[in-house]
Amino acid sequence: MEDVILEMKNISKTFPGVKALSNVDFALRKGEIHALMGENGAGKSTLIKVLTGVYDLEGGSITMAGKNIVNHSPEDAQKNGISTVYQEVNLCPNLTVGENLFIGREPRKGLFIDWNAVNKRSKKLLDDLNIEANPKKLLGDCSIAVQQMIAIARAVDQNCKVLILDEPTSSLDDDEVAKLFTLMRKLRDNGVGIIFVTHFLEQVYEVCDRITVLRNGELVGSYEASELPRVQLVAKMMGKNFDDLADIKSGHENKVDMNSTPVIDARGIGHTGTIHPFDLAVHKGEVIGLTGLLGAGRSEMVRAIYGADKADSGQLYVNGKKVKINKPLDAMMLGMGYLPEDRKKDGIIADLSVRENIIIALQAKKGMFHLMSRKEMDEAADKFIDLLQIKTASRETPIKSLSGGNQQKVIIARWLLTNPDYLILDEPTRGIDVGTKTEIQKLVLDLADQGKAITFISSEIEEMLRTCSRMAVLRDGYKVGELSGDQLNQADIMKTIAGSENGGSENAK
Amino acid sequence: MQSNQSKWSRITHAPLFMPIVCLIAVLVLNVIQTPTFFKISINNGVLYGYLIDIINRGSELVILAVGMTLVTAASGGQDISVGAVMAVAAAICCQLLTGGQKTSSTLAMPIIVAAIIGILVAGLCGAFNGFLVANLHIQPMVATLILFTAGRGIAQLVTKGQITYERAPSYKVLGGYIGKCPVPTPIFVAIITVIVMQLILKKTALGLYVESVGINGSASRLVGLNSTMLKFITYVICGLLAGLAGIVASSRIYSADANNIGLNLEMDAILAVALGGNNLGGGKFNMMGSIIGAYTIQALTTSLYAMNVSADQLPVYKAIVVVIIVVIQSPVFRDKIANASKKRKAVA
Amino acid sequence: MKKAKLSKTGFLLLITIVMFAVMYIAGMIIFQDKGFAKPQMFLNLFISNAGLIVIACGLTIVMITGGIDISVGSVTALVCMSAADVMENKGMSAVFALFLALIIGLAFGVVQGYLVTYLKIQPFIITLAGMFFGRGLTAVISTKMISIKNKMFLAWANEKMYLPFGYTNRHGVLVHAYIYPTVVIALVVVVLIQIMLKFSKFGRALFAIGGNEQSAVLMGLNVKSTKMKAYVLDGFLAGLGGFLFCLNSCAGFVEQAKGLEMDAISAAVIGGTLLSGGVGTVVGTLFGVLITGTIQSLITTQGTLSSWWVRIVLSIMLCFFIVLQAIIGGAGLKKKDKGKEKTAKATT
Amino acid sequence: GCGQATSGGKSTSSSSSSSSSASSSASKGGSGKSVTIGFSQVGAESDWRTASTKSMKGTLSSKNGYTMIFDDAQQKQENQIKALRNFIQQDVDYIALDPVTESGWDTVLKEAKDAGIPVIIVDRMVKVSDDSLYTAWVGSDFKAEGNKACEWLKQYADKKGIKQSDINIVDIQGTIGASAQIGRTEGLNDAVKANGWNLVAQQTGEFTQAKGQEVMESILKSGKKINVVYCENDNEAFGAIDALEAAGKKVGSDIKNGEIMVMSFDSTNAGLTDVKNGKIALDTECNPLYGPRVDEMIKKLEAGQKVPHLQYIDEAMFAKDNTIPTVTAKNAKGEDTKYDVTVVTDDVIKGRSY
Numbered sequence A: 001m002e003d004v005i006l007e008m009k010n011i012s013k014t015f016p017g018v019k020a021l022s023n024v025d026f027a028l029r030k031g032e033i034h035a036l037m038g039e040n041g042a043g044k045s046t047l048i049k050v051l052t053g054v055y056d057l058e059g060g061s062i063t064m065a066g067k068n069i070v071n072h073s074p075e076d077a078q079k080n081g082i083s084t085v086y087q088e089v090n091l092c093p094n095l096t097v098g099e100n101l102f103i104g105r106e107p108r109k110g111l112f113i114d115w116n117a118v119n120k121r122s123k124k125l126l127d128d129l130n131i132e133a134n135p136k137k138l139l140g141d142c143s144i145a146v147q148q149m150i151a152i153a154r155a156v157d158q159n160c161k162v163l164i165l166d167e168p169t170s171s172l173d174d175d176e177v178a179k180l181f182t183l184m185r186k187l188r189d190n191g192v193g194i195i196f197v198t199h200f201l202e203q204v205y206e207v208c209d210r211i212t213v214l215r216n217g218e219l220v221g222s223y224e225a226s227e228l229p230r231v232q233l234v235a236k237m238m239g240k241n242f243d244d245l246a247d248i249k250s251g252h253e254n255k256v257d258m259n260s261t262p263v264i265d266a267r268g269i270g271h272t273g274t275i276h277p278f279d280l281a282v283h284k285g286e287v288i289g290l291t292g293l294l295g296a297g298r299s300e301m302v303r304a305i306y307g308a309d310k311a312d313s314g315q316l317y318v319n320g321k322k323v324k325i326n327k328p329l330d331a332m333m334l335g336m337g338y339l340p341e342d343r344k345k346d347g348i349i350a351d352l353s354v355r356e357n358i359i360i361a362l363q364a365k366k367g368m369f370h371l372m373s374r375k376e377m378d379e380a381a382d383k384f385i386d387l388l389q390i391k392t393a394s395r396e397t398p399i400k401s402l403s404g405g406n407q408q409k410v411i412i413a414r415w416l417l418t419n420p421d422y423l424i425l426d427e428p429t430r431g432i433d434v435g436t437k438t439e440i441q442k443l444v445l446d447l448a449d450q451g452k453a454i455t456f457i458s459s460e461i462e463e464m465l466r467t468c469s470r471m472a473v474l475r476d477g478y479k480v481g482e483l484s485g486d487q488l489n490q491a492d493i494m495k496t497i498a499g500s501e502n503g504g505s506e507n508a509k
Numbered sequence B: 001m002q003s004n005q006s007k008w009s010r011i012t013h014a015p016l017f018m019p020i021v022c023l024i025a026v027l028v029l030n031v032i033q034t035p036t037f038f039k040i041s042i043n044n045g046v047l048y049g050y051l052i053d054i055i056n057r058g059s060e061l062v063i064l065a066v067g068m069t070l071v072t073a074a075s076g077g078q079d080i081s082v083g084a085v086m087a088v089a090a091a092i093c094c095q096l097l098t099g100g101q102k103t104s105s106t107l108a109m110p111i112i113v114a115a116i117i118g119i120l121v122a123g124l125c126g127a128f129n130g131f132l133v134a135n136l137h138i139q140p141m142v143a144t145l146i147l148f149t150a151g152r153g154i155a156q157l158v159t160k161g162q163i164t165y166e167r168a169p170s171y172k173v174l175g176g177y178i179g180k181c182p183v184p185t186p187i188f189v190a191i192i193t194v195i196v197m198q199l200i201l202k203k204t205a206l207g208l209y210v211e212s213v214g215i216n217g218s219a220s221r222l223v224g225l226n227s228t229m230l231k232f233i234t235y236v237i238c239g240l241l242a243g244l245a246g247i248v249a250s251s252r253i254y255s256a257d258a259n260n261i262g263l264n265l266e267m268d269a270i271l272a273v274a275l276g277g278n279n280l281g282g283g284k285f286n287m288m289g290s291i292i293g294a295y296t297i298q299a300l301t302t303s304l305y306a307m308n309v310s311a312d313q314l315p316v317y318k319a320i321v322v323v324i325i326v327v328i329q330s331p332v333f334r335d336k337i338a339n340a341s342k343k344r345k346a347v348a
Numbered sequence C: 001m002k003k004a005k006l007s008k009t010g011f012l013l014l015i016t017i018v019m020f021a022v023m024y025i026a027g028m029i030i031f032q033d034k035g036f037a038k039p040q041m042f043l044n045l046f047i048s049n050a051g052l053i054v055i056a057c058g059l060t061i062v063m064i065t066g067g068i069d070i071s072v073g074s075v076t077a078l079v080c081m082s083a084a085d086v087m088e089n090k091g092m093s094a095v096f097a098l099f100l101a102l103i104i105g106l107a108f109g110v111v112q113g114y115l116v117t118y119l120k121i122q123p124f125i126i127t128l129a130g131m132f133f134g135r136g137l138t139a140v141i142s143t144k145m146i147s148i149k150n151k152m153f154l155a156w157a158n159e160k161m162y163l164p165f166g167y168t169n170r171h172g173v174l175v176h177a178y179i180y181p182t183v184v185i186a187l188v189v190v191v192l193i194q195i196m197l198k199f200s201k202f203g204r205a206l207f208a209i210g211g212n213e214q215s216a217v218l219m220g221l222n223v224k225s226t227k228m229k230a231y232v233l234d235g236f237l238a239g240l241g242g243f244l245f246c247l248n249s250c251a252g253f254v255e256q257a258k259g260l261e262m263d264a265i266s267a268a269v270i271g272g273t274l275l276s277g278g279v280g281t282v283v284g285t286l287f288g289v290l291i292t293g294t295i296q297s298l299i300t301t302q303g304t305l306s307s308w309w310v311r312i313v314l315s316i317m318l319c320f321f322i323v324l325q326a327i328i329g330g331a332g333l334k335k336k337d338k339g340k341e342k343t344a345k346a347t348t
Numbered sequence D: 001g002c003g004q005a006t007s008g009g010k011s012t013s014s015s016s017s018s019s020s021s022a023s024s025s026a027s028k029g030g031s032g033k034s035v036t037i038g039f040s041q042v043g044a045e046s047d048w049r050t051a052s053t054k055s056m057k058g059t060l061s062s063k064n065g066y067t068m069i070f071d072d073a074q075q076k077q078e079n080q081i082k083a084l085r086n087f088i089q090q091d092v093d094y095i096a097l098d099p100v101t102e103s104g105w106d107t108v109l110k111e112a113k114d115a116g117i118p119v120i121i122v123d124r125m126v127k128v129s130d131d132s133l134y135t136a137w138v139g140s141d142f143k144a145e146g147n148k149a150c151e152w153l154k155q156y157a158d159k160k161g162i163k164q165s166d167i168n169i170v171d172i173q174g175t176i177g178a179s180a181q182i183g184r185t186e187g188l189n190d191a192v193k194a195n196g197w198n199l200v201a202q203q204t205g206e207f208t209q210a211k212g213q214e215v216m217e218s219i220l221k222s223g224k225k226i227n228v229v230y231c232e233n234d235n236e237a238f239g240a241i242d243a244l245e246a247a248g249k250k251v252g253s254d255i256k257n258g259e260i261m262v263m264s265f266d267s268t269n270a271g272l273t274d275v276k277n278g279k280i281a282l283d284t285e286c287n288p289l290y291g292p293r294v295d296e297m298i299k300k301l302e303a304g305q306k307v308p309h310l311q312y313i314d315e316a317m318f319a320k321d322n323t324i325p326t327v328t329a330k331n332a333k334g335e336d337t338k339y340d341v342t343v344v345t346d347d348v349i350k351g352r353s354y
């Protein structure tokens, strides 16, 4: 094979109770974008971590430009010209944006770090990539999307031969993704080999030259992207035929009675500094989507309803009754559930087992003195592991050792278990593979059919169009419009998001 | 063969395995040094022997370790004021019993009432710590530093700077023996504390809540847990238990010695938690581990006394044993050993 | 908007400095007639705490990585005792004693650093063992006090450096204020470490590790060697600080510097260092030392409190200070901090 | 500008007394300026210490023409150094220091001397390179305490016809490194060597009842023969007695018939009560009442008189009966001194405030 710059042979990796990789081969050519595909838990991230020395190499070999290498740590990997963006944003929240970009390779003047240069170069780097962030700002104060972009910026700025991107696009919106792709193509043209992990099939076909598919820790095969039709790719990933474009909405008629008392009726709810007062009504059986650009305040809107950030203005009516929500538990008691956007920070309780992570919300609702019996817990856990096909060694496995997508499924299970009347899903499909994504969308519609009210947030407009019966549009912390029925199409949504030239806060209601 | 091995590995990976091994190791060391170490006899109508000493003398430490485990799990920090809080509880209890006298051989009020008041005041101290940590988000070690310094001062204020003696025989019961029962009372107190705590952990969701809050506070809040309240509660429990330990310690010497009751015990309690395999950074905890850890420390102290190690060198031995224990407990070290033995097998 | 520019660390540092200034000036006004306004009174804060400043700087470094070192008090005692012993009993020179002090500190740093970094044992426990070990070893060298009479050493200790200002005494004579060389050394250490923290790769890596150790690994930093170096440097500074401490007390004895670790930790924390890591400055730590020193000084100047009230008032003032800092700091940073408290932990 | 501090070759006591008498013309009872004295106390770690503080504060009170600036060092030498520096800045007339430790005072005492403030050391001794750094010392002779207690035991054994080699003694030491522990342990060690006693065990009880009890328990379990327990303070003795009795031993002075003799130091109220009950055979006093002695010294210094550089405070011995009425033992300076043994009566106990 010509121009192979990185080759992995016979890679295996075992975790207690899981064979994450068995005898996987992988080859990356110079100047190609190579997609690494597979379901949640297929072993993509593990392969990357073995490659970059986060995990020890248990067997097999890695050659780079014909030379055998062993990376004992990401530091080694970087020295060998491999730079990586890992799946979860892995930066330091207590350092500034600029520092995160340059730490470990700071420009120096003599012995000292040249902070001016750091800031200047950061500014330039951020500007080049169109990232709106001040280099002097603390990273922890930036939204995840920005953090994600910064992680990418850090990786691409290093003169690398191999760039690895593990689901970099999961929290980016289309604009950002487009920016990233331009960048990736440029790097490819400069001869960098790129490994790209994603669950978005369109993206794969948009930028990738070749595709390697993993399933259950085993290599399925490597293919030219042009020679592998989409349906076949999915089939290879899942090991069975599957049509991800199935019109899942059919069979779910919209039976929402818009005149009934809304389950949730927010009037003038707002939270200073994040979301301006807004009105929002959600009815039984309805899936309402929130859309807007990055940072438009979708998450903030639902956080204010749920009491994650206590609303400081307006009133909330639940089933027509005025209620006061001071803390999330109040909302839960009123039948709400909230799947947060930032899985790592607000979702998983890392050291607890899958079982405990699933039952924790229900247990909190029941109160301290009504401990669920072990049997109840086990049954609940097993039911959802089965239902959502969560890939885990056992229900007692700590959630932190699950793959990213499977962690997300556990959090979804947590909220389904509480059987809420009103469920808020903020990016529920982030990092979830195609098969399951469809399952989740179906689930959402099923729940609506059962008479639950749902608010759904996703960066994928496609996905929203498939599930939502109504959409609210946000811009800069204001709710700027609401669309339903025929208006639910890409063009109209885009128009509303962009807004008219002069109207900042017109209300389409 | 296969199943044998997996059974063995299941045992060795059980959470309590290492703490128990360490305790046994310390005890075995004793038998070599002091052959009579395990001898238990009835002397003067009571049980008598080094083993009894360990279990008896370890009681206060066990009680403290229980509270310390909860605090550590919930807040990822330690309460270093427990020793001083013990002194406060003892001072209040004794002053109430002597009716403000320096020495008394009668009781100014029923022991149970005085003891409960003492314990409640200790709980109040815990509440103070809890407020600082949970509500004001002050780092635990610093928040509890306040009572660590002030506690003995308060105790002295209560006892007017002198040791208060309550010489009524009934006050000696808690730290001594109940009637003709040959088993020292502190053992019962410790066992009851442990049982009650185990029941609470088994029958309520406290344990799960505490772990959850300790691992990820913001996620816990979003699933409806009141992390402020939970942290606060653990500190109150820790305070109450410190109070109980203080009263037991005071009863042993039928007096309140503000300067010395529980002196340096906070460090031992923290050590017990760590030896029990718990992460001092909070999160998942193992109560039985801490209790075994506490007895391990007491076994060590008693053993060194039994071997007549001179007191000034005692900390050196203690340090060495502690390091050995934590090193063999360390997963990294165990992995290394496992790898080495695997390699040796492969060679053979 | 302007204020938002100030980083979180800068904001906390500013609060600390302002609060110190307010407290000191208040003291100068209240106790004007008691000499509190004299420049020497202020300089004494540095003179008496030179060793502590250096030790607390070392501690700040490991605290920034999210670690802790509670062995520093014992190391100080060991350093003083060894220095005294070699000079008085072995006839060595003061230079040798200084050397020995640094070696002892380094040795502690290397061993503790290795255990913490490479065997991943919790720093609290390792350094607790270090604390026992150091204290025990001190007693092994000698249980008696050794006072230092070495000429060169005493010359170092008593070398006053007069400053061009002072106060006019009751006879109208200008008494020059003075400092000792220890103060200069301490201040130089503060400046050097602050520069290192801000402007060196190593310094920034410390912050990255404290912010999120796992991320630091993934970003390609050499976490192990950085942490190891942090502990070695901490050990070195403990040795140096111990020697400065010794210059102040000119003696070695077993009970020396007991509880110094708590003083150092609280100084660092009051100065804005987080025990959970990732945040801290040594300038803040310096002010932390000055603040606790001033509180003590105010109480001494007042001079009518009974022993136990001294402890209580000391802690009330400490409490007041910590709480005020938490409230002002908390209010100023409220929005920023929300829900962020455990991000780092969820991953480790 | 760095100048070298030079203090004139004058002896401290004379230079300081003259400077202070110049500064405060009126002293006791005078309506004018009172004498300011800074007192740095060790802490409040025991009843004994509390009594000592009370004595100082009571005597050197405003009623008697003093202004006292009191500082509690909480057992930390570094705190005392800070306090002394503070006193110097406050321009006190005198400094009284009850040092936490014996050594480590050179620098700060030199500062006091440079400032012309006389320093009176009480209780524990200080070791400094230059004795003129302090004006006077008054305190206990711990070594002598040990010596005389052991001498008493020797004579007691002789009188009761017990062979010296039959004495099996346990030493429950004080906190290691404390001067009281050092002196009392040394006294015992010397006597053990001289008289051929068996030192069965030596372990610290850290001056507390709880530790004393725990250590005694442990020693008893070793099964060795014991007939004398030498406790280095009263609290340890209480603990040891409890442990002995719990193990079914009889505590008393009848060694021949299997009783175990407990000896102790300090002579607190509670200790003397146990002497009277026959539980403690001999309690050697350690006198905490320094107030009057310091008062006396300052009055002399104010009047321009000289005071002795070193003075020992008088300390008695207490026993249940007068089997041995007096003992002769060496004091710290190695001189033979005669000490009386007081028989404890209710009056003696009542007279003890601490």
Ligand SMILES: Nc1ncnc2c1ncn2[C@@H]1O[C@H](COP(=O)(O)OP(=O)(O)OP(=O)(O)O)[C@@H](O)[C@H]1O
Binding pocket: A015, A016, A018, A019, A020, A038, A039, A040, A041, A042, A043, A044, A045, A046, A047, A087, A391, A392, A393, A400, A401, A402, A403, A404, A405, A406, A431
């Ligand atoms: N640290 C770990 N300990 C134990 N098991 C692990 C650990 N990391 C991963 N696994 C397991 O290894 C398998 C592969 O995980 P991996 O993270 O590589 O999946 P992935 O393909 O990246 O999935 P996703 O698309 O969800 O990110 C999973 O079954 C997971 O549970």
Ligand SMILES: Nc1ncnc2c1ncn2[C@@H]1O[C@H](COP(=O)(O)OP(=O)(O)OP(=O)(O)O)[C@@H](O)[C@H]1O
Binding pocket: A132, A133, A142, A143, A144, A145, A146, A273, A274, A292, A293, A294, A295, A296, A297, A298, A299, A300, A341, A459
């Ligand atoms: N590019 C950015 N630069 C600076 N701050 C941003 C940026 N994006 C978001 N923010 C901040 O984050 C807040 C909300 O962001 P967030 O991403 O949570 O909104 P969102 O509408 O939920 O978007 P998404 O869920 O797609 O990330 C905004 O108020 C803004 O202050």
Ligand SMILES: [Mg+2]
Binding pocket: A044, A045, A046, A087, A166, A403, A404, A405
């Ligand atoms: Mg992955």
Ligand SMILES: [Mg+2]
Binding pocket: A298, A299, A300, A341
């Ligand atoms: Mg969002």
